[in-house]
Amino acid sequence: MSFLNILNRLLEGAPGGVSALFLDESGEVVEMVSTDLPQDEVRVLGAYLGIYLRQLGRFLASNRLGHLRTVAVEKDSLHLHALPLPEGYYLVLVQRCPAVVAHGRRSLLEAAEALRQDAFGGASA
Numbered sequence: 001m002s003f004l005n006i007l008n009r010l011l012e013g014a015p016g017g018v019s020a021l022f023l024d025e026s027g028e029v030v031e032m033v034s035t036d037l038p039q040d041e042v043r044v045l046g047a048y049l050g051i052y053l054r055q056l057g058r059f060l061a062s063n064r065l066g067h068l069r070t071v072a073v074e075k076d077s078l079h080l081h082a083l084p085l086p087e088g089y090y091l092v093l094v095q096r097c098p099a100v101v102a103h104g105r106r107s108l109l110e111a112a113e114a115l116r117q118d119a120f121g122g123a124s125a
Contacts, residue, residue: 003031006114011035013107016095021046022115025088048091052080053090081105083112087122
């Protein structure tokens with residue numbers, strides 16, 4: 001299954017979903033789908049989010065607080081959900097507010113599992 005198919009399925013299963021991103025370890029967008037946000041803005045969002053996710057992961061590791069499992073950011077108009085994947089990659093879902101967050105997170109978990117199987121041979125983060 002292609003990355004685009006997985007990201008499209010993620011958006012279809014996430015009410016209010018407007019973007020899905022597959023980020024590499026530097027925060028660069030490997031693949032993305034965006035329904036109504038400008039792609040340049042989504043790429044910038046992905047880059048900054050990737051920086052923050054790496055910093056948060058380092059902080060947790062250096063203080064022996066465990067590994068990053070999920071990050072959720074709520075803004076006035078958007079919800080951002082991020083999951084780490086193997087080898088430093090991340091999967092991100094962007095939803096409009098108000099959104100059914102539980103459905104979005106479930107879709108995000110399903111897409112993360114599909115990416116683990118497809119891109120990483122079933123490896124866990």
